[in-house]
Amino acid sequence: MSENHSSPCDNAPTMMPVEQAINLMLASLRCEQAKMPIQLDAALGAILADDILAALAIPPHDNSSMDGYALRAEDLQDKDSLQLIGSSFAGAPFTGQVQKGQTVRIMTGAVIPTGADAVVMQEQTKANGEQIHFLSQPVKGQNIRRQGEDIATGQILFSAGHRLRAVDLGLLASLGIAEVNVYQPLKVALMSSGDELVAPGTALADGQIYDSNRAVLRAQLQQLGIDVLDLGIVPDSKQALRLALSQAAAECDALISSGGVSVGEADFTKEILAELGEIGFWKLAIKPGKPFAFGNLGGCVFFGLPGNPVSAYVTFDYLVRPALAVMAGQERQNSRQFSAETIVSLKKRPGRMDLQRGIYWQNEDGQLQVKSTGNQGSGVLTSIGQANCYIVLEQERGNVEPGERVHIQPF
Ligand SMILES: Nc1nc2c(c(=O)[nH]1)N[C@H]1C(S)=C(S)[C@@H](COP(=O)(O)OP(=O)(O)OC[C@H]3O[C@@H](n4cnc5c(N)ncnc54)[C@H](O)[C@@H]3O)O[C@H]1N2
Numbered sequence: 001m002s003e004n005h006s007s008p009c010d011n012a013p014t015m016m017p018v019e020q021a022i023n024l025m026l027a028s029l030r031c032e033q034a035k036m037p038i039q040l041d042a043a044l045g046a047i048l049a050d051d052i053l054a055a056l057a058i059p060p061h062d063n064s065s066m067d068g069y070a071l072r073a074e075d076l077q078d079k080d081s082l083q084l085i086g087s088s089f090a091g092a093p094f095t096g097q098v099q100k101g102q103t104v105r106i107m108t109g110a111v112i113p114t115g116a117d118a119v120v121m122q123e124q125t126k127a128n129g130e131q132i133h134f135l136s137q138p139v140k141g142q143n144i145r146r147q148g149e150d151i152a153t154g155q156i157l158f159s160a161g162h163r164l165r166a167v168d169l170g171l172l173a174s175l176g177i178a179e180v181n182v183y184q185p186l187k188v189a190l191m192s193s194g195d196e197l198v199a200p201g202t203a204l205a206d207g208q209i210y211d212s213n214r215a216v217l218r219a220q221l222q223q224l225g226i227d228v229l230d231l232g233i234v235p236d237s238k239q240a241l242r243l244a245l246s247q248a249a250a251e252c253d254a255l256i257s258s259g260g261v262s263v264g265e266a267d268f269t270k271e272i273l274a275e276l277g278e279i280g281f282w283k284l285a286i287k288p289g290k291p292f293a294f295g296n297l298g299g300c301v302f303f304g305l306p307g308n309p310v311s312a313y314v315t316f317d318y319l320v321r322p323a324l325a326v327m328a329g330q331e332r333q334n335s336r337q338f339s340a341e342t343i344v345s346l347k348k349r350p351g352r353m354d355l356q357r358g359i360y361w362q363n364e365d366g367q368l369q370v371k372s373t374g375n376q377g378s379g380v381l382t383s384i385g386q387a388n389c390y391i392v393l394e395q396e397r398g399n400v401e402p403g404e405r406v407h408i409q410p411f
């Protein structure tokens with residue numbers, strides 16, 4: 001993280017527009033992760049630290065896409081039989097040259113013999129000893145997969161910052177690459193704040209609830225390949241918060257806390273953040289998630305998520321995820337949004353951008369339609385479980401009527 005964190009609106013009375021907050025956050029962050037070599041079998045989800053150039057072509061040779069016979073296409077213009085002179089198997093190429101009037105038995109994936117320029121599949125032939133009779137007239141290039149048609153030598157296959165997916169591991173393997181340089185994973189501390197919280201598996205006393213945010217956030221971090229330092233449940237005490245924030249600052253690249261960032265009498269998180277570090281901004285024009293706080297504890301970036309389970313989930317998704325991607329060295333992802341017609345009315349007050357939870361589908365005419373999951377309360381975690389998209393409603397928009405168009409962002 002850069003040393004200079006702007007403090008655009010400490011104690012700002014107004015809510016900062018979400019785009020502005022994201023831009024401020026991303027501009028203040030950069031990747032400082034060391035590079036490390038990693039074997040392909042452990043590289044799923046890792047982020048490349050170097051460009052990958054193809055040192056060879058894929059496929060490396062012109063080869064057959066069918067079991068059949070390799071030949072010179074022009075030879076079958078005036079006759080329909082050719083003399084068999086050998087065979088080319090995948091891994092055991094034919095070493096001679098195909099001359100006028102000759103053919104070579106060939107298997108799928110085998111190298112095209114020198115001189116041949118087409119392959120006829122065996123179902124369109126009849127063998128009679130060394131004479132092969134052809135039932136179809138081939139065209140030049142038929143059933144030949146060209147050298148480099150998938151990947152050309154020297155091509156940049158992946159740029160630094162690319163997050164490796166399963167298919168990418170196959171592409172790297174096809175180039176013979178067994179090890180790549182990736183960025184070391186981020187280490188992120190995670191804590192839940194609140195005296196009312198207890199860990200699942202324990203009995204509840206009066207007024208207590210189970211801590212669900214940590215389970216969700218831990219899993220989301222794990223999916224991003226991040227090392228999680230779980231600081232557990234931190235009670236609403238300044239001293240406990242000081243200890244937790246100090247430990248995170250000493251050991252981690254970032255701290256994600258949930259709860260305690262609003263204006264209640266036990267909401268101390270911001271106060272301790274300001275004491276040990278710096279508040280970058282607090283309070284965004286977003287629903288849910290208004291009291292989101294961003295700051296730093298020296299070199300440790302602080303993300304203060306609101307305690308309400310939906311607010312914590314949504315702010316992680318929309319605000320923290322892109323920030324962590326920058327810190328982890330990942331190339332910028334554009335969020336995929338589509339336009340859809342809402343078939344229900346959506347309650348919306350101007351002033352905050354809404355990320356309502358919706359269900360979208362394609363109707364018989366191929367048009368995207370969407371409806372709300374229902375109760376949009378920021379404690380209703382099932383609204384996310386049932387949803388397959390966010391309905392993104394602009395900050396100044398008011399109530400939305402059935403038939404109006406809205407933006408959706410699929411999960
Ligand atoms: N007077 C005002 N009150 C509130 C405002 C406001 O502007 N003025 N904002 C509301 C909004 S919006 C939100 S969001 C919440 C956020 O408050 P905190 O971040 O301080 O969160 P808590 O008060 O600690 O908790 C809120 C809610 O969520 C439950 N919770 C907290 N942590 C967890 C957890 N780990 N797992 C499950 N549930 C959790 C907690 O019990 C509360 O019910 O403030 C509003 N108030």
Ligand code: MOO
Pocket residue numbers: 286287288289290291306308310311378
């Ligand atoms: O933003 Mo709070 O998250 O609206 O409930």
